[in-house]
Amino acid sequence: MQAFLAQLKPVLEHADQGRRTEAILEMEDRALPTLDGAAKRMELLTLSAKSQADFAWADAKRSARRALISSGILFLSLILAGAGLSVGLYRSIIHPLAKLREGTKRVAEGEWNLSMDLKGPPEMAELAGSFEDMGRSLIRLQVQVTQLDRMSALGTLAGGVAHEINNPLTGVLGQAQFLLEKLSPEDPLRGNVERIERGAQKCRKIVRGLLDFSRPTDYVFAAVDADTVIDHALGLCEAEMTLKNIQVRRIKSASPLPRVWASENHLEQVFLNILLNALQAMPAGGMLTIEPVVERPGYRPQELPWNEGIDRHGDHLAVTFEDSGMGIAPDILQRLFDPFFTTKEPGQGTGLGLSISYNIMKALRGEISAASPGPGRGAAFTVRIPCAKDDKMLVNDASSLGSVEKRLSDFERRFEDGI
Ligand SMILES: Nc1ncnc2c1ncn2[C@@H]1O[C@H](COP(=O)(O)OP(=O)(O)O)[C@@H](O)[C@H]1O
Ligand SMILES: [Mg+2]
Structure with a gap:
């Protein structure tokens, strides 16, 4: 701009002194080309400002897009992590728990010999193992209860019978032994009495066993x-x-x-x-x-x-x-x-x-x-x-x-x- 003003100075001097032609010539030869140059530079400057703005805008757009993509990725990863966590939870807790629940139902329905085949954390497998043990124990108990029913009926009966038989049996045995003492070895009845004595001894053994069986000893x-x-x-x-x-x-x-x-x-x-x-x-x-x-x-x-x-x-x-x-x-x-x-x-x-x-x-x-x-x-x-x-x-x-x-x-x- 200063160059243009410097060029303008002789033009103005010529014009002040009334030299119009020289002023015009001076203007065309020096001042105007300088102004042109300045204008071109201005134009260039404007252009570069515009491109800078465009560039900044593109840059901003790019950053915005990048931010959008990264938050999208973050969001997706969160969803994937959540899904992974759910699958893990399902595999390690929910699925074994559902199996356990199914197992309890089966036990409640009387299926005691169950095998759960549980895969999961060791605690769950241990729980399932205890459950299976419990089932087996229930089976044993059931067998025992059935046996017990039979035994207690028989035991009561046997105890009663043994008690009733014991007294007359002692009498029979005592009498047989008394007769054996009295009878001479040659007596023809001796063989019969000996058979009575042997039979009574055998009965006594059975009665003794029966009493052992039915009588709760200390x-x-x-x-x-x-x-x-x-x-x-x-x-x-x-x-x-x-x-x-x-x-x-x-x-x-x-x-x-x-x-x-x-x-x-x-x-x-x-x-x-x-x-x-x-x-x-x-x-x-x-x-x-x-x-x-x-x-x-x-x-x-x-x-x-x-x-x-x-x-x-x-x-x-x-x-x-x-x-x-x-x-x-x-x-x-x-x-x-x-x-x-x-x-x-x-x-x-x-x-x-x-x-x-x-x-x-x-x-x-x-x-x-x-x-x-x-x-x-x-x-x-x-x-x-x-x-x-x-x-x-x-x-x-x-x-x-x-x-x-x-x-x-x-x-x-x-x-x-x-x-
Ligand atoms: N070790 C054994 N091997 C084979 N059979 C057996 C054995 N122990 C018990 N038993 C069977 O169980 C039955 C009942 O036994 P038990 O109640 O002791 O009565 P007992 O010995 O008087 O027959 C036996 O008669 C036998 O048939
Ligand atoms: Mg025996």
């Missing part, structure tokens, strides 16, 4: 070492076992076994009944394996009285006696615990050993069960006893087992009776 509960009780019961059978060439294998657990909450004498009676049966099932010798195992169901069976000495977690000690004897046919397995059920020759067994054991295990809040792969293939009897709540309660008093003499004489009587 249960003295304490924390008991099952291993010691097994030792005692085995000790009573030792001679018979050696005679029959029966090997005994004791499988000891690596960790010490917990005590059980039981009446020691009664538990020994159960073990003894099982051992006697095993002896009788292996007349030509064989192998008897005894294995105690701790079972932890992980829930508290409702039927156990928790205020007593029983372990609060529902732990049980399961002792299995497995023999390589004659085995048991499936149809017989169902009836083993029925009173008077026996497959033995008359005089060999009364069929009361296992039913008495069943009653004892019921009183001990445990159970007894039998299994066999079939005839000729051995049998296994498992006794489950509730563990004791606290080892400090242990009454490890050997005298509670009674004197050795008394136990031996009891054993002899039971062995003779075949119970």
